[in-house]
Amino acid sequence: xxxxxxxxxxxxxxxxxxxxxxxxxxxxxxxxxxxxxxxxxxxxxxxxxxxxxxxxxxxxxxxxxxxxxxxxxxxxxxxxxxxxxxxxxxxxxxxxxxxxxxxxxxxxxxxxxxxxxxxxxxxxxxxxxxxxxxxxxxxxxxxxxxxxxxxxxxxxxxxxxxxxxxxxxxxxxxxxxxxxxxxxxxxxxxxxxxxxxxxxxxxxxxxxxxxxxxxxxxxxxxxxxxxxxxxxxxxxxxxxxxxxxxxxxxxxxxxxxxxxxxxxxxxxxxxxxxxxxxxxxxxxxxxxxxxxxxxxxxxxxxxxxxxxxxxxxxxxxxxxxxxxxxxxxxxxxxxxxxxxxxxxxxxxxxxx
Amino acid sequence: xxxxxxxxxxxxxxxxxxxxxxxxxxxxxxxxxxxxxxxxxxxxxxxxxxxxxxxxxxxxxxxxxxxxxxxxxxxxxxxxxxxxxxxxxxxxxxxxxxxxxxxxxxxxxxxxxxxxxxxxxxxxxxxxxxxxxxxxxxxxxxxxxxxxxxxxxxxxxxxxxxxxxxxxxxxxxxxxxxxxxxxxxxxxxxxxxxxxxxxxxxxxxxxxxxxxxxxxxxxxxxxxxxxxxxxxxxxxxxxxxxxxxxxxxxxxxxxxxxxxxxxxxxxxxxxxxxxxxxxxxxxxxxxxxxxxxxxxxxxxxxxxxxxx
Numbered sequence: 001x002x003x004x005x006x007x008x009x010x011x012x013x014x015x016x017x018x019x020x021x022x023x024x025x026x027x028x029x030x031x032x033x034x035x036x037x038x039x040x041x042x043x044x045x046x047x048x049x050x051x052x053x054x055x056x057x058x059x060x061x062x063x064x065x066x067x068x069x070x071x072x073x074x075x076x077x078x079x080x081x082x083x084x085x086x087x088x089x090x091x092x093x094x095x096x097x098x099x100x101x102x103x104x105x106x107x108x109x110x111x112x113x114x115x116x117x118x119x120x121x122x123x124x125x126x127x128x129x130x131x132x133x134x135x136x137x138x139x140x141x142x143x144x145x146x147x148x149x150x151x152x153x154x155x156x157x158x159x160x161x162x163x164x165x166x167x168x169x170x171x172x173x174x175x176x177x178x179x180x181x182x183x184x185x186x187x188x189x190x191x192x193x194x195x196x197x198x199x200x201x202x203x204x205x206x207x208x209x210x211x212x213x214x215x216x217x218x219x220x221x222x223x224x225x226x227x228x229x230x231x232x233x234x235x236x237x238x239x240x241x242x243x244x245x246x247x248x249x250x251x252x253x254x255x256x257x258x259x260x261x262x263x264x265x266x267x268x269x270x271x272x273x274x275x276x277x278x279x280x281x282x283x284x285x286x287x288x289x290x291x292x293x294x295x296x297x298x299x300x301x302x303x304x305x306x307x308x309x310x311x312x313x314x315x316x317x318x319x320x321x322x323x324x325x326x327x328x329x330x331x332x333x334x335x336x337x338x339x340x341x342x343x344x345x346x347x348x349x350x351x352x
Numbered sequence: 353x354x355x356x357x358x359x360x361x362x363x364x365x366x367x368x369x370x371x372x373x374x375x376x377x378x379x380x381x382x383x384x385x386x387x388x389x390x391x392x393x394x395x396x397x398x399x400x401x402x403x404x405x406x407x408x409x410x411x412x413x414x415x416x417x418x419x420x421x422x423x424x425x426x427x428x429x430x431x432x433x434x435x436x437x438x439x440x441x442x443x444x445x446x447x448x449x450x451x452x453x454x455x456x457x458x459x460x461x462x463x464x465x466x467x468x469x470x471x472x473x474x475x476x477x478x479x480x481x482x483x484x485x486x487x488x489x490x491x492x493x494x495x496x497x498x499x500x501x502x503x504x505x506x507x508x509x510x511x512x513x514x515x516x517x518x519x520x521x522x523x524x525x526x527x528x529x530x531x532x533x534x535x536x537x538x539x540x541x542x543x544x545x546x547x548x549x550x551x552x553x554x555x556x557x558x559x560x561x562x563x564x565x566x567x568x569x570x571x572x573x574x575x576x577x578x579x580x581x582x583x584x585x586x587x588x589x590x591x592x593x594x595x596x597x598x599x600x601x602x603x604x605x606x607x608x609x610x611x612x613x614x615x616x617x618x619x620x621x622x623x624x625x626x627x628x629x630x631x632x633x634x635x636x637x638x639x640x641x642x643x644x645x646x647x648x649x650x651x652x653x654x655x656x657x658x659x660x
Contacts, residue, residue: 004435085441137631143638146388146441147579151627154572162620281449288442323456323567330392330450334428337438337446345437 004345014343019289022336023303029331039318047317048310058309060195064267065305068093068259070204070297072283074211075255077292079248081215082224083231086249088134088149089256090280091156092127096257097264098160098168099126101179101271104186104264105168115185119261120203127257128250130156135249139242145249153280161273168271179271188265200262204301207255212294224248256280277308278326285333304329359600359607360487364495365561367599369394369553371498373577374584374591375505376549380426381581382509383542384522384651388444389429391574392451393547394554397422399455401555402462402565411470414559415494415552422551423544425451430543434536437655448574456567467563494556501549506588518542522649525656535656550574572627579630583637585647594633601629 027045034044052058072089079086086092100123107115134148164177173180188198215221224244227234235241259279264271286304290296311325373390380387387393400421405414429447432438473496478489508515518538520528525535557573558565576598584590605622638644 087445133631137635141635141639142641142644143631143634144579144582147575147582147634148631150575151572151579151630154627155624158620158624162618165620166618284445285449288446321457321460323453323460326449326453327457330446330453333446334432334443334450337443338432338436340438341436 003348003350004341005348007344007346010343011346015291015340018339018342019336021339021342022289022332025335025339026328026332029335030328033324033327037320039320044314044318047313049306051313051317052306052309056192057195060192060197061309062302062305063201064195064197065308066301067201067204067266068262068279069283069286069301069304071200071207071255071259071262072252072279073286073290073297073301074204074207074294075252076283077287077290077294077297078211078214078221078224078251080228080287081221081292082227082244082248084245084248085146086131086134086149086252087146087284088131088151088153088280089252089283090276090278091149091153092130092253092256093260093263093276093280094153094156094160095130095260096123096127097260097271097275098156098163099123099257100261101168101182101264104182105179107186108180108183111185113185116188116265119186119265120258123257123259123261124254125257127253127255127260129253130257131249131253132246135246138249139245145245149249157273160271160275164271164273170270177273181270182265186265187269188262196267198262198266200258200266203258203262207258208294208298211297215294220247256283259283282308282329285329288333289336303332307332354483355607357483357486359603360484361491362603362606363596363599364487365492365599366602367596368492368495368498369556369561369573370577370580370595370598371592372494372501372556373550373553373574374580374595375501375588376546376553377578378581378584378586378588378591379505379509379518379549380542380546381586381652382522382649383518383539384525384649384654384656385430385433385539385543385546386440386444386653387426387429387447387543387546388441388578389425389447389451389574390546390550390577391570391572392448392455393422393425393550394451394557394570394574395455395568396425396451397551397554398558398570399459399462399554399565400551402465402467402558402563403458405467405559405563406462406465409468411467411559415555418551418555418559419548420551422554423548426543426547426550429547430540433655434539434543437657440653440655452568452570459565459567462565463567465564467559469563470560492556492560494552494560497552502588502592509588519649522651525651525654529656529658535658539656550577553577576626576630579634582644582648583633585637585643586649587647598626598629601626 031041034041076086076089100119103119103122130152133152134145137143137148138145168179170178170180188200191197223239227244282304286297286300290300307325307328311322314320314324315322377390397418401414401418404417405411429443432443433440472490473493475489479485517533521535521538529535580591580594583594605625608622609619
């Protein structure tokens with residue numbers, strides 16, 4: 001019978017091979033899915049994975065979509081390393097987008113670089129405020145941050161719905177539930193002519209660098225890593241658990257909020273109910289697929305962005321619902337978590 | 353029906369999927385398995401139930417399909433966390449994302465369809481009791497099923513030998529293993545039961561409650577059910593009470609909105625009440641550290657591998 005046997009030490013090869021195995025399994029899952037729908041799988045894969053990248057515009061779109069994912073994932077990874085499970089980045093993202101939009105609308109019809117600067121600050125603060133609720137409740141009342149942050153996602157969705165139907169609705173918008181289109185001064189500058197890739201991509205790259213330094217070069221990052229591996233050891237060493245909870249949640253909230261800002265001040269150019277494209281949840285997958293490592297987050301974000309673009313293409317050319325992206329994303333994470341067993345175990349035939 | 357009767361009726365209906373799903377999670381958690389995929393399993397149960405009922409015209413086949421869909425989803429989870437020993441929090445979350453996405457994907461062709469309303473079952477004599485008779489004894493058939501599940505689980509956990517074993521596995525898997533019990537197999541069965549219940553709960557939403565399919569219709573009920581188990585400190589009776597309280601909160605907003613009263617509250621604020629109530633309830637129950645620590649199954653969320 002096939003059995004798992006513990007390896008003498010963790011396999012370094014498998015820790016790199018397991019994400020590849022997960023991607024292969026995801027592709028097999030996609031093959032089955034396309035076949036089950038009576039679509040030609042080769043054609044499906046071509047439309048899903050190749051056609052989005054066939055020109056410079058497509059590649060720029062890939063980086064554009066990867067931007068919020070990198071921001072969300074790096075912020076979350078800081079907390080996840082210490083086993084602080086902020087699952088509500090989606091809500092923090094929305095509130096960051098709302099706060100940034102409020103600034104843009106307040107300065108409507110005025111000029112100056114301070115507007116964008118304030119929008120970034122407001123986005124970060126909006127996300128952090130939303131994340132501070134689970135942080136406060138966890139440190140003060142010991143509540144479970146997973147459930148509290150998640151419930152606040154639904155509250156944030158309802159809040160943005162109320163805002164675009166009421167106080168922030170475009171007064172000349174024929175009652176459509178959306179804000180005014182932002183003015184030029186409230187939109188992020190483009191990086192590449194003829195594409196939609198904007199300056200937020202640079203924020204994301206800087207965030208990855210800062211995240212790397214924090215995680216691997218700062219004493220506090222080290223403390224959080226210790227707490228993730230061995231909670232009791234961290235307590236014995238006198239590391240403050242409360243401070244870690246605050247930092248873990250606020251970093252995720254702040255980054256998610258800035259990601260929300262990058263969307264309203266970028267490709268959307270206004271606030272709508274659909275400010276988030278599930279980026280808050282996809283960012284969680286990115287963080288895990290990347291093993292909470294900043295370099296990994298860069299590549300995992302690109303992969304996840306490709307799944308988004310592929311879903312859009314599949315919707316357009318294969319008449320499939322765009323939710324196929326979420327199916328692929330969920331499969332990828334499940335398969336990765338499963339494949340990771342081979343880092344510490346190997347398969348062996350045993351006669352029993 | 354008077355307004356009081358219809359509030360009572362709707363409260364019981366709204367609480368029922370929460371009871372079914374939360375009791376299923378309770379069993380899985382008692383065995384030490386924390387499956388955060390309830391939202392995804394419910395979504396799959398909802399679409400499977402809807403599709404089968406739509407094609408066969410038989411709501412009971414729909415419930416069966418929902419149950420199977422939920423169980424299949426939980427099998428995937430069980431394989432990843434029990435056989436492959438993956439992190440339960442991350443895997444459950446992946447299952448939720450996967451299930452919600454897959455259900456939206458499968459459900460696309462059914463979006464504008466609607467099912468026939470399933471008639472209520474009237475229990476003779478009892479249904480004639482004034483005020484409470486109608487809401488309690490002239491109800492959707494699955495409401496009676498939820499009570500049967502409650503009775504069965506309460507008996508199973510506290511009065512039966514297998515129930516004792518299940519709790520032992522959740523409290524101390526290594527002791528249960530050392531006296532010869534198959535820890536992994538018991539955890540598998542508990543997880544599958546939780547998935548089957550989540551699937552039934554989901555199918556209740558799409559086949560009996562609404563009865564239609566809309567993407568995202570589970571709307572956080574899976575997560576609320578998980579919170580409910582914590583709120584109930586892992587006790588079946590409190591799950592039932594809590595579920596009806598939440599049902600009441602969900603229904604209250606509908607009645608306020610539908611009452612035509614000139615209340616100047618945005619509808620979104622009322623819709624947010626169940627989620628805010630969940631947070632408040634979690635604060636109340638977690639305030640004293642010991643309440644949760646003393647009641648939670650000791651090995652909850654911890655992987656276990658018998659090194660045999």
